[in-house]
Amino acid sequence: MGLRVENLRVYYRTMRGDVKALDGATFEVADGEIMGLAGESGCGKSTLSKSLIRLDSRMKLVAGSVELDGKMLPLTDHEAMNKYRFAEVSLIPQYAMSALNPTRKIGKMIAELVRSRGFSYRVLLPELERRLALVGLSPDVLNNYPIELSGGMKQRTVMVLSTLLDPSLLIADEVTSALDVSTQRAVAETLVQFRDRGFVKSMIVVTHDLSLVYQIADTIMVMYAGKLAEKAPADKVVKEPRHPYTRLLISSLPEVGVRYAERRLVGIPGRPPGLLDPPSGCRFRDRCPLAFDKCAEEPPFVEVERGHEVACWKAM
């Protein structure tokens, strides 16, 4: 049944007003789907991720709803959400690796987390060890402090922990961005393996690295300035993107083979708008090479062909 997000708006309350970090997102993630979520820094990827798990005190739900496997998630009710967090929907936060408590052994930390959710560590331990072995880790890591593990080992430990209760949805926020290429590949392949083994049904893999997420994702969703720009099967997004922003994003990627001296790649001129008081109409308008009069009106996020949604007047 998967995830259905309907017109989700989540703002940050600040002294100067609301930061409209997520401003109306409607999309679905099907069972078995790995969806890559990409976009420039600050476009709202982490805000979307956090919204599905825990709204912190500065975040406010302005509108919208989230349905997981047919049940509405009680997003604003912290107590009621406890039942779903970790068990049904699990998040590996951005910078999770550096957030591990350095004074706690890994095993002890996992035990505390599991117990706080009302499960027995002793009962779960054999499965925990089996899964650690599956990702190439010895049960000894449970006796290690976080600093004693390499980045890749830490990240795999966090992945095993986050999926221990077989959640329906796993959100992995930038889990590979601090790793080297060979470790990145191992971690990315582990994500696929977790889906294939049924540890999780579906996944949102948040990243700014389109080339990486392309390797493992079934679909890719691109965000821009708090809005959805495009969602389609991964191959479509990479080979036939329809949104001008997606096109520019893809053409700015350095691939092995491209050299500055021979072909200078270009970034996207300009900056994304501030989200405290975002412009009306299409938010990409002042950077878009195709902008025309109509773009003063906000383009809806609509299906342009089966499974391919775009928010752009030129793409309809």
Add this chain to the structure above:
Amino acid sequence: MLTLEAISKVYKVGAFGGRELTAVQEVSFAVGPGEVVSLIGESGSGKSTIGRMVLRLASVTKGRIVFDGTDVSRHTGARLKAYRKKVQGVFQDPFSSYNPIFKADRVLHMIRDSFFPGVSASQWRTKLEESLDAVRLDPGQVLGKYPHQLSGGQLQRLLIARALLLDIELLVADEIISMLDASTRIDVLNLLAELKERGLGILFITHDLSLGHYLSDRSVILRRGEVVEIGPTTEVFANPKHDYTKMLLASVPQLHRKWDMA
């Protein structure tokens, strides 16, 4: 300009420093003015340790670091400060370079205090704006903010701007791109390329070969503290000799080819 002559780094590890760990072993290479040299290897291969030795943030166990004809590997005090005016570094994790209780732009003001005490407020302001502009930061959006109010990309660009405030000859860039998103990445890479054209030497530390390939003149491939391959970037990439280099190349995610997964 910069020549590393068989430098090694041995760390004392374990309880009471009883064991030794050789993080870098007899590494030699050079970086000339206007040259970008990529230092490429897996995590733990010793890249950052080399970068930190060049910046003199870590001591050099053995070997010499020669800069403009002088061995700087044992410099201290005023001579070290003079060296740092010409050689600066930017690192991967932008967060660790900031103290969360101070505003982020403190890192810029500290440069003024220690290197430009005589510069007037308006001259300083112009200098600041130039370097922020070079890294495409809007002063209004970043000045006066605390680190937690800025994104990783913004913090990283602020640190590059900080290095640019000094008229440096060599920049050590340690994985500065990996936390940035695609379009910012290419801007920062192009920025480095422009700085190179103006004569800056760059030691570009990365695990991402596509980034190294895009930018650098020469590449040094590092494995467990030792150089396994070194040469002009185009050659290393077109015709990698060492299996390790080949493995690194095969791991790079690319848009025109998917990994074949077991």
